[in-house]
Amino acid sequence: MTLSVTVKHRFSGFDLDVGFDAPAGVTALFGRSGSGKTTVVQTIAGLLRPKAGQVTVNGTTLFDSATGVWVPPAKRRIGYVFQEGRLFPHLSVHQNLRYGAWFAKRRQGAASFDHVVDLLGIAPLLDRRPAALSGGEKQRVAIGRALLSAPDLLLMDEPLAALDESRKLEILPYLERLRDETAIPMIYVSHTVAEIARLATTIVVLNDGKMLCSGPASEVLGDPAIPFPLGVRGAGALLTAQVVAHHDDGLSELAIGAGRLYLPLINAAAGARIRVRIAAQDVVLATRKPDHISALNILKGTVAEVREGDGPGVMVSVEVDGQTVLARITRRSRDALGLRVGMTCYAITKSVAVARDDIGVSGV
Amino acid sequence: MDWLSPQEWDAVALSLRVSFWATLCSLPFGIFIAYALSRWQFWGKQALNGLVHLPLILPPVVTGYLLLLSFGTQAPLGGLLQNLGIVFAFRWTGAALAAAVMGFPLMVRAIRLSLDAVDPKLEQAAATLGASPLWIFVTVTLPLILPGVIVGTILGFAKAMGEFGATITFVSNIPGQTQTLPSAIYAFLQVPGGESSALRLVVVSLIVALSALILSELLAARVARKVRGT
Numbered sequence: 001m002t003l004s005v006t007v008k009h010r011f012s013g014f015d016l017d018v019g020f021d022a023p024a025g026v027t028a029l030f031g032r033s034g035s036g037k038t039t040v041v042q043t044i045a046g047l048l049r050p051k052a053g054q055v056t057v058n059g060t061t062l063f064d065s066a067t068g069v070w071v072p073p074a075k076r077r078i079g080y081v082f083q084e085g086r087l088f089p090h091l092s093v094h095q096n097l098r099y100g101a102w103f104a105k106r107r108q109g110a111a112s113f114d115h116v117v118d119l120l121g122i123a124p125l126l127d128r129r130p131a132a133l134s135g136g137e138k139q140r141v142a143i144g145r146a147l148l149s150a151p152d153l154l155l156m157d158e159p160l161a162a163l164d165e166s167r168k169l170e171i172l173p174y175l176e177r178l179r180d181e182t183a184i185p186m187i188y189v190s191h192t193v194a195e196i197a198r199l200a201t202t203i204v205v206l207n208d209g210k211m212l213c214s215g216p217a218s219e220v221l222g223d224p225a226i227p228f229p230l231g232v233r234g235a236g237a238l239l240t241a242q243v244v245a246h247h248d249d250g251l252s253e254l255a256i257g258a259g260r261l262y263l264p265l266i267n268a269a270a271g272a273r274i275r276v277r278i279a280a281q282d283v284v285l286a287t288r289k290p291d292h293i294s295a296l297n298i299l300k301g302t303v304a305e306v307r308e309g310d311g312p313g314v315m316v317s318v319e320v321d322g323q324t325v326l327a328r329i330t331r332r333s334r335d336a337l338g339l340r341v342g343m344t345c346y347a348i349t350k351s352v353a354v355a356r357d358d359i360g361v362s363g364v
Numbered sequence: 365m366d367w368l369s370p371q372e373w374d375a376v377a378l379s380l381r382v383s384f385w386a387t388l389c390s391l392p393f394g395i396f397i398a399y400a401l402s403r404w405q406f407w408g409k410q411a412l413n414g415l416v417h418l419p420l421i422l423p424p425v426v427t428g429y430l431l432l433l434s435f436g437t438q439a440p441l442g443g444l445l446q447n448l449g450i451v452f453a454f455r456w457t458g459a460a461l462a463a464a465v466m467g468f469p470l471m472v473r474a475i476r477l478s479l480d481a482v483d484p485k486l487e488q489a490a491a492t493l494g495a496s497p498l499w500i501f502v503t504v505t506l507p508l509i510l511p512g513v514i515v516g517t518i519l520g521f522a523k524a525m526g527e528f529g530a531t532i533t534f535v536s537n538i539p540g541q542t543q544t545l546p547s548a549i550y551a552f553l554q555v556p557g558g559e560s561s562a563l564r565l566v567v568v569s570l571i572v573a574l575s576a577l578i579l580s581e582l583l584a585a586r587v588a589r590k591v592r593g594t
Contacts, residue, residue, distance in 0.1 A: 047488050073491040080492040086485055090507045090591045099503070103494030131592060149493045 025201030046073035079146030100149025198360030257321025375548035383524035424529025463524035478512020518580035
């Protein structure tokens with residue numbers, strides 16, 4: 001499946017001009033609030049008709065301002081999970097889930113009701129009313145309702161933004177299962193790097209109504225050249241690692257090529273591939289292998305790029321067995337170590353610096 | 365029921381019949397106009413809004429006279445309808461029309477208020493799930509505005525029961541034909557010794573009005589609870 005979108009729209013004091021193609025998998029639309037993400041997904045769903053643009057899904061044109069093509073939202077077969085859930089308050093959870101399925105009953109390829117209920121763990125909620133659900137439960141039901149309408153494409157507009165941290169951690173595994181167990185491509189809108197690092201296969205970065213860059217998740221997140229819209233504090237590389245073993249002292253051992261990572265216990269079997277985001281500001285560099293140090297994770301690699309910004313810091317990309325680790329250090333440290341491209345160096349991280357929501361099962 | 369004389373009983377039965385049909389027939393129009401005023405932007409919206417509310421601010425006698433001018437058998441519109449077999453002037457149907465017109469603004473206001481409170485985002489969500497605009501209205505909007513529809517219906521019914529000025533101007537005060545409860549009370553007060561009849565009808569009016577009010581409160585509260593899902 002492919003989605004192709006271009007949108008040109010003018011709001012008061014704000015111009016949106018974006019165009020991108022989304023391949024199969026999860027395409028994250030990333031950018032801070034007001035960068036135009038929601039306008040783009042509303043255009044795809046047909047809830048907003050921009051001045052100019054075009055939307056094509058699987059070769060079917062849904063909107064084209066040049067030829068005047070406009071398919072109404074009800075006929076687009078595009079599922080939409082809203083930030084606030086938008087469950088129908090007068091219907092039970094069961095009726096909410098069946099709502100879209102009822103209109104889609106003549107369509108092929110609808111997911112089975114039982115499978116979706118099981119996938120999202122909402123069987124105990126079926127007889128309740130939306131008013132009696134927690135925020136996290138509401139979002140799971142909303143996702144199920146969209147899935148059961150047999151969509152060709154699923155849009156998720158910041159589905160976790162209204163939830164607190166523990167609720168987000170509750171839902172993220174369901175989203176990963178959705179990505180890995182269903183074939184429905186997703187557009188996932190977010191302004192949180194951690195969510196995107198866990199879920200995205202492709203990332204499209206928007207800033208002030210323009211597209212900054214797009215590409216595979218690990219490339220976009222690991223590219224030191226991208227002036228991240230959230231600033232350097234949001235920068236961090238995405239690594240794929242394999243679970244080797246779980247240890248009695250509460251640590252899991254992961255392999256990245258020949259290197260080893262030790263992280264707080266991960267809920268995945270040995271052999272499983274997982275993705276870990278390591279924030280650039282949590283990485284220390286050394287030119288000689290350090291010993292007598294409390295940090296457990298020492299990855300040997302080669303300096304691939306050193307990029308200066310406007311401030312006192314520099315972003316260093318270190319290549320470790322074909323993957324990139326980003327480190328943000330000061331210019332003073334770079335000069336003291338004499339870091340240059342091609343040098344061997346060691347990237348060091350504390351195990352406890354990696355947050356729980358930065359670790360996810362791999363979808364790549 | 366021999367505590368009411370045949371003439372008094374006729375007036376009560378006629379009023380109930382007039383109010384029932386006036387409310388039932390104006391409800392679909394009331395919902396449609398309320399929806400248009402709440403959701404659509406169109407040319408002449410303020411004019412339509414004013415027209416709907418006109419009976420609320422005009423003297424009822426004026427409204428009745430305007431109805432007579434439009435729907436009398438001599439008027440073009442009345443003549444046209446007469447050819448189709450529909451006659452309003454000096455018939456109970458005319459009393460129903462007058463009652464419907466007078467109760468319409470109250471009905472539309474109540475329904476429009478509840479429509480304004482429905483989140484259009486829920487309707488958008490229904491559209492993304494494959495529901496056409498008509499289905500969205502039937503499955504989402506209508507259930508959510510049901511408490512307002514009930515209140516609007518009862519208000520319209522109560523107004524119809526009490527309507528006097530427009531009715532007496534439009535269809536006069538013919539016992540058994542167009543003499544509704546208020547018209548009958550008025551007529552009894554005009555003749556010597558009619559006070560006791562008038563008083564009995566006043567008691568009936570009170571009972572009907574209070575029952576309607578209590579019923580609407582109970583029903584609306586129950587439906588609202590169901591709609592909110594608590």
